[in-house]
Amino acid sequence: xxxxxxxxxxxxxxxxxxxxxxxxxxxxxxxxxxxxxxxxxxxxxxxxxxxxxxxxxxxxxxxxxxxxxxxxxxxxxxxxxxxxxxxxxxxxxxxxxxxxxxxxxxxxxxxxxxxxxxxxxxxxxxxxxxxxxxxxxxxxxxxxxxxxxxxxxxxxxxxxxxxxxxxxxxxxxxxxxxxxxxxxxxxxxxxxxxxxxxxxxxxxxxxxxxxxxxxxxxxxxxxxxxxxxxxxxxxxxxxxxxxxxxxxxxxxxxxxxxxxxxxxxxxxxxxxxxxxxxxxxxxxxxxxxxxxxxxxxxxxxxxxxxxxxxxxxxxxxxxxxxxxxxxxxxxxxxxxxxxxxxxxxxxxxxxxxxxxxxxxxxxxxxxxxxxxxxxxxxxxxxxxxxxxxxxxxxxxxxxxxxxxxxxxxxxxxxxxxxxxxxxxxxxxxxxxxxxxxxxxxxxxxxxxxxxxx
Amino acid sequence: xxxxxxxxxxxxxxxxxxxxxxxxxxxxxxxxxxxxxxxxxxxxxxxxxxxxxxxxxxxxxxxxxxxxxxxxxxxxxxxxxxxxxxxxxxxxxxxxxxxxxxxxxxxxxxxxxxxxxxxxxxxxxxxxxxxxxxxxxxxxxxxxxxxxxxxxxxxxxxxxxxxxxxxxxxxxxxxxxxxxxxxxxxxxxxxxxxxxxxxxxxxxxxxxxxxxxxxxxxxxxxxxxxxxxxxxxxxxxxxxxxxxxxxxxxxxxxxxxxxxxxxxxxxxxxxxxxxxxxxxxxxxxxxxxxxxxxx
Numbered sequence: 062x063x064x065x066x067x068x069x070x071x072x073x074x075x076x077x078x079x080x081x082x083x084x085x086x087x088x089x090x091x092x093x094x095x096x097x098x099x100x101x102x103x104x105x106x107x108x109x110x111x112x113x114x115x116x117x118x119x120x121x122x123x124x125x126x127x128x129x130x131x132x133x134x135x136x137x138x139x140x141x142x143x144x145x146x147x148x149x150x151x152x153x154x155x156x157x158x159x160x161x162x163x164x165x166x167x168x169x170x171x172x173x174x175x176x177x178x179x180x181x182x183x184x185x186x187x188x189x190x191x192x193x194x195x196x197x198x199x200x201x202x203x204x205x206x207x208x209x210x211x212x213x214x215x216x217x218x219x220x221x222x223x224x225x226x227x228x229x230x231x232x233x234x235x236x237x238x239x240x241x242x243x244x245x246x247x248x249x250x251x252x253x254x255x256x257x258x259x260x261x262x263x264x265x266x267x268x269x270x271x272x273x274x275x276x277x278x279x280x281x282x283x284x285x286x287x288x289x290x291x292x293x294x295x296x297x298x299x300x301x302x303x304x305x306x307x308x309x310x311x312x313x314x315x316x317x318x319x320x321x322x323x324x325x326x327x328x329x330x331x332x333x334x335x336x337x338x339x340x341x342x343x344x345x346x347x348x349x350x351x352x353x354x355x356x357x358x359x360x361x362x363x364x365x366x367x368x369x370x371x372x373x374x375x376x377x378x379x380x381x382x383x384x385x386x387x388x389x390x391x392x393x394x395x396x397x398x399x400x401x402x403x404x405x406x407x408x409x410x411x412x413x414x415x416x417x418x419x420x421x422x423x424x425x426x427x428x429x430x431x432x433x434x435x436x437x438x439x440x441x442x443x444x445x446x447x448x449x450x451x452x453x454x455x456x457x458x459x460x461x462x463x464x465x466x467x468x469x470x471x472x473x474x475x476x477x478x479x480x481x482x483x484x485x486x487x488x489x490x491x492x493x494x495x496x497x498x499x500x501x502x503x504x505x506x507x508x509x510x511x512x513x514x
Numbered sequence: 515x516x517x518x519x520x521x522x523x524x525x526x527x528x529x530x531x532x533x534x535x536x537x538x539x540x541x542x543x544x545x546x547x548x549x550x551x552x553x554x555x556x557x558x559x560x561x562x563x564x565x566x567x568x569x570x571x572x573x574x575x576x577x578x579x580x581x582x583x584x585x586x587x588x589x590x591x592x593x594x595x596x597x598x599x600x601x602x603x604x605x606x607x608x609x610x611x612x613x614x615x616x617x618x619x620x621x622x623x624x625x626x627x628x629x630x631x632x633x634x635x636x637x638x639x640x641x642x643x644x645x646x647x648x649x650x651x652x653x654x655x656x657x658x659x660x661x662x663x664x665x666x667x668x669x670x671x672x673x674x675x676x677x678x679x680x681x682x683x684x685x686x687x688x689x690x691x692x693x694x695x696x697x698x699x700x701x702x703x704x705x706x707x708x709x710x711x712x713x714x715x716x717x718x719x720x721x722x723x724x725x726x727x728x729x730x731x732x733x734x735x736x737x738x739x740x741x742x743x744x745x746x747x748x749x750x751x752x753x754x755x756x757x758x759x760x761x762x763x764x765x766x767x768x769x770x771x772x773x774x775x776x777x778x779x780x781x782x783x784x785x786x787x788x789x790x791x792x793x794x795x796x797x798x799x800x801x802x803x804x805x806x807x808x809x
Binding site: 091102108109110113223326331 | 522538539541542543545546547549550552554557558599600603607690691692693696699700703704705706712733736737739740743744770771772775795796797798
């Protein structure tokens with residue numbers, strides 16, 4: 062058990078969950094205290110001792126399954142015909158019966174998910190790593206097409222009227238997603254049996270949402286990432302605003318000091334300091350909306366939206382090769398609609414030729430909107446600084462930096478590729494603080510550590 | 515140190531008796547925190563029962579609950595202890611003749627004002643110390659907590675080091691508005707409380723609002739579950755579900771019609787934009803026509 066635990070902690074570290082030796086000791090004590098009878102309790106116990114932030118749990122769960130459930134796989138799973146499988150899946154999902162759903166996930170994988178000689182009645186034969194055989198949740202889903210079952214599930218869930226149907230539809234979608242996850246887990250467990258736990262633990266784990274690259278995000282990641290971005294934007298907004306806590310310093314507030322001294326017979330024991338007035342800073346956002354950063358632009362817009370909710374005075378500008386104000390595309394308090402970036406590209410004048418040109422865009426900003434910047438303004442630039450080998454126009458950027466109080470640049474590309482290709486990032490970085498901001502995790506770091514008050 | 519709970523099952527049983535239904539994660543983490551003698555750091559969305567858990571642990575172990583509510587700018591004097599300057603001054607003025615004895619007596623117990631952290635450490639009885647919304651406090655407070663939570667002791671320059679007579683059960687909560695320091699996190703067990711499963715939430719509603727019809731409760735929980743799947747600015751929490759259940763009882767709702775849901779949506783959702791999303795996605799728009807049809 063000790064070896065297993067140490068291996069497990071090791072693989073957690075490889076996936077970015079940094080549990081130290083003292084955490085491992087705690088985890089061991091937890092296992093002793095909890096006993097081995099209930100794997101769910103061990104899971105909870107290890108999570109409590111080894112994890113330190115939200116968002117690590119899904120990776121943790123996947124690895125936990127591999128290391129602590131793998132040995133308990135039931136061996137004989139009957140195969141059933143596809144039609145029957147789908148009927149039973151509809152029933153189980155409509156009733157929300159977790160045990161039946163788990164069972165069906167196993168059967169579905171056995172029936173539909175084997176390739177290269179496993180499954181389909183040949184599961185007795187030993188399979189070697191080299192044979193290229195395995196279990197695929199993708200194949201299972203492709204054959205099973207559970208998303209076609211949604212209407213039938215909703216129907217079986219009963220109820221009448223639009224409201225019930227709407228609620229049941231959302232619930233059915235959630236249960237289908239759960240089912241999909243279970244099939245994936247099962248596939249991973251069986252593959253681990255074939256190829257060894259370590260092999261699958263290193264390669265077969267989906268990374269935590271906060272580590273998915275902005276530039277390579279898939280559609281299904283976007284929703285989850287959006288949820289993570291909006292609280293960050295709120296934090297970013299408070300960071301950019303002048304912090305209040307340092308304000309009490311310096312001048313003595315005579316009136317309140319005298320008033321308080323009445324308790325001590327007129328001796329001013331507790332001098333009261335006058336709080337410094339803090340002005341509301343303005344924010345100007347300048348966002349790259351070009352094609353090369355589409356994934357990033359989605360988040361940019363989320364971020365811009367959230368910032369507009371937080372600040373009373375935000376002006377947002379978008380650019381591809383010219384610069385135009387896009388403040389009006391956002392309604393305070395409402396999340397940006399899907400496809401907003403396309404709409405902005407169509408309806409505003411951010412693109413003339415359609416390939417990014419930072420030099421012209423910055424020039425456009427200094428020509429038309431320079432008075433948006435002032436001594437209390439923070440300027441936030443979002444973009445990859447790939448200018449298609451055009452003049453980066455450092456003068457314009459310098460002019461903007463001079464006028465603004467702070468300038469920050471968030472770049473969705475890894476810092477090591479800044480000096481490569483047509484990127485002008487390293488040249489801009491000489492003028493402004495540029496932060497690598499590839500995923501939600503880094504955005505969180507930038508927000509919490511790098512941006513000073 | 516006396517253990518607070520003997521087993522996970524005992525945690526579940528006693529918390530349930532105190533009116534708090536814990537999930538496996540929660541029960542296990544509470545048990546381990548008591549068993550290993552480590553503080554328990556709880557994060558999670560607002561209203562899922564972080565503070566309630568601390569209260570329930572206090573009730574279940576018949577401990578005193580000492581609460582430190584954090585806010586921006588909270589300092590040592592508010593968290594730990596301060597000297598009662600007014601009283602000290604009075605003492606000094608009262609004993610003008612004998613300065614030597616006065617000087618020796620001014621910094622004694624008599625003039626010490628206990629604040630929550632010191633109170634929890636010095637309490638000879640079983641104590642649950644709740645440090646609420648730690649993310650609101652400044653980083654400096656975390657440094658202060660390291661000593662208190664690591665060794666359960668407090669240094670007061672004038673009096674010396676005060677060590678805990680009896681280790682309190684410490685619960686820290688945070689809404690993750692700010693990342694807490696690694697040093698602090700390392701000293702704690704970590705528990706993230708998320709929205710409960712439908713099954714657990716039904717049980718919670720049944721426990722808190724027993725008057726509500728079981729069928730209505732079940733569909734109410736399902737409805738809240740559906741709302742949580744939508745992309746809202748603030749998803750409804752357990753607290754909102756319970757409030758909603760109470761509202762439904764007050765209205766005497768026999769079943770969840772479009773009209774009922776629509777008129778009580780404000781209990782669940784706190785933003786105008788969220789209302790709009792919910793009305794659209796849950797097909798609540800034509801409430802009137804549907805109700806007419808029903809009649």
